[in-house]
Amino acid sequence: MKEPAFVLEGKPVHVVQTADALQAAAAHLGQQPELALDLEFDQHHYTYGFTLCLIQISDGKTTFLIDPFPLEDLQPLWNVLENPAITKIFHHANNDLMLLSMLGCQVRNLVDTAVAAKILNYSKAALGTLLEEELGLKLDKSQQMSNWNQRPLSRKQLEYAALDVLYLHELKTAMVGKIKELDRMAWLEEEDKLLESIIYTEQEDPHLKIKFPQRLTLFQQFILKPIYAFRDEVAQKWNLPAGQVINTNALLQLLNNPEQSINEWLYHTKGVHGRLQQDRYEGPLQRIVNGAVQEANKRKIPHRLPPNPFPPRLKTPETEARKELLCTVQKTLIERYGAYATPMLLDQSTITQYSQTGELVMHKKYAREIVLATAREMKINL
Template sequence: MDHEYIERPDRLIALVDELRGEPLLGVDTEAAGYHRYFDKLSLLQLSSRTRNYLVDPFSVGELAPLGELFADPGIEKIFHDADYDVRILDRDAGLHISGLFDTQIAAAFLGERQLGLGNIAEKYLGLKLPKEFQRADWAERPLSAGMMEYAATDTAHLPALRDRLKQELEAKGRMHWAEEEFLRREQTRWTESEDGREAYMRTKGARDLAPRGLAILRELHEWREGVARERDQATFRILGNQALLEMSASPPADVRDLPRVTGLSEGMAQRRGREIMAAVKRGLAVPEEELPRWPRSQRWERDLELEARVESLKDARTRVAEQLGLDPGFLISRATLEEIGKAQPKTPEELEAVPGVRRWQVEAAGEALLKAARRK
């Protein structure tokens, strides 16, 4: 796939001038989170209908010159599954998008269930896209020829894919539905996790641990974070969660026990065994009264009438989804159905005012939902 590699600030500025008159651009990003502790925007791909560009943010420095293009609603920016791209462009480059077209959203409105770019491109363009560099370390330099080829291919076909999907959406009268979701996606911004728990408590399986095990997990998790930060490696590449959970549930007595832990090699035991055992011992030394504990879950009284309304709403959603050929969860989520059940709207205007409800959902399923919401 022919492409130009942009690594000079002056060339980036000139590129903006060249692309100013383009009606649309395919856009994608590559980041380093799979391999690195410090996830960061590592490559930006742009494609017009005729040219492909790879922008190296490490070399060009500020990506601010692209702000004009990205903010211009007259230049359509085509992504596939734009959510993370929009977030990382906001976080790392301060770039915001106007004029977004998301081929994944478009495909979902056409009833597709397999929404990966490869699946959609094969069905609508007859293309098989390469996959071998999906897990590549995009922060490495220099990028290999194969990595650059793969990256350019990711955006090169987006303009043609957009054309096919848009044609299908217009034929079904659903283009304005998709445009509503595109506008919402444009407003996506980077936000940190705010679930109120410390990071170690978000480890899958942590809830099964006793308080003492949680204390050990907390120390092991903190140790792993420090090593990963120091080496700029993804945490699972230092030591997997299963190993942390095993040691938390059944603490090893000394370094000699470590190679028996799932995923903890003898080499790791030799290199880091003393540090790991020190973390385990810190967890074992926490006084009983200071052990971490899961907060007690709030007890909710069952509302049988509400449950009945939500079940009725689910049935209505399923019927409409089948008629439209859409995935029921895409048509409207369970959480939104619960909000509708609580609000019991009586008019389309009241339905649209329910948190999470879109205008297109009112148009597509409003009559059926309003009837179901009136159930007593």
């Protein structure tokens, strides 16, 4: 293995930017029993889409910072992460696992220290907070919101990235020890197994996921779809977040008055990128909007709001009685396990569903067993 790029806290840090270096790193990492892992990514902040910018991985002694930009094939690393014989330690794994899944990697055998913090009833689960409380370490988080797309990355960014995994082994050992003392390993094992099932899927009707300050009519939703596709295509071409091409408020102004002149809208609306004020964009957008309005009228799409996806909840003596029963159980759980751990066992959505339907839907085995056992102790029949 080549000389490290730098040494941090007495431990070597390698920056991997070639296929040969990646093969060597993967060969080394594949022999380790346990690895700490973190990703730096950009999600519609500086550039278009969900972009992997850096992979930090450590065996506890040696850290590798893997730059995906010059690497065509990350499969050697994916093979390591998918190996169930190697434990992978994450902190707040959800987004990292979603991105890895999108890139074709399904991580197996992981431990999430943020989940461990909830199980231990910690009020705060930020990595910096846990390292300070558990290990007495204080991290500099000044690079947290920096631009990880830029190249070259600064020395401060590289050090920040390495520190995010350098102490995860120690943190995991300390927290798992406490969880074992509390006899809650079944919680951690089932929660971490659920994280393995995170799979990236393309959103259905992504244009309807935009959060507008007002609900859209069925007519507005119909004409939004091709406008959204136009914005997305331009954003991808320019490698910019879609919201920087046309922001939400500008979209809403267009949807509220789709028959206005696109030229007028482009030049007199805040939140529209100046580069759209060109014939190559203005003409196609005008045709898209006109075509969508004509098609909506042809199909007689109504100018009314769609049905509320969240109908009002029933409030009857029966629903209130069921709610009271489960809230009584919840109160006892809080007394036993703490206010921050209890939502892992019994959250508000479960209580609401039970009150409305009378059916206790709980998919986590450990949580169901604890809730039902607690209810039986309290002579409550669920």
